[in-house]
Amino acid sequence: QSVLTQPPSVSGAPGQRVTISCTGGSSNIGAGYDVHWYQQLPGTAPKLVIYEFSNRPSGVPDRFSGSKSGTSASLAITGLQAEDEADYYCQSYDSSLSGYVFGTGTKVTVL
């Protein structure tokens, strides 16, 4: 069982905006550890899309954005495109576990 909780699925029509939440606790996000987001297209390895809550690596479209609020983080995709259909995972560090943790994962479906 992951210590970072995400909704199992979100969906939206092309062009719409969707958000994915990542809820943690006092030993991870609440303790000040950063949150990063990965996109996993079917049958491929994860790819970093947001680091340190809100920064985009080079090459990631500005449709992707991130934010933090208390012990949670969020990933938003605006102007949703068919190519955004994938699984998304948040990731942080947990001091109680003394290790890295991933969220439960969210499947984004483009209607």
Place this chain on the structure above:
Amino acid sequence: QVQLVQSGAEVKQSGASVKVSCKASGYTFTGYYMHWVRQAPGQGLEWMGWINTNSGDTNYAQDFQGRVTMTRDTSINTAYMELSRLRSDDTAVYYCARYLPVVDYFDHWGQGALVTVSS
């Protein structure tokens, strides 16, 4: 460009061991840690541990301590993950992922290696 190329798929019997390799290129191998993450079929990502490719120091997730060994060979820029006493629930895709200590995210990943454990 940075590349992490992993070894191929393996089928192992329950109770056996498996060793997965991850060959790095396009950067200074010893300048980054290597982490290992696995993903069971249809499931999420699970962190297994890391190796400091410079010193050889390791840190393993609690769930894998006693069964996992991470090593590296700096002469060929390759990291290894060995998992012993395999069980059917170890069937998964195993990924290596590059990590820079000053940040705590994984910026490049290998393509994954499927390990199937049969009883």
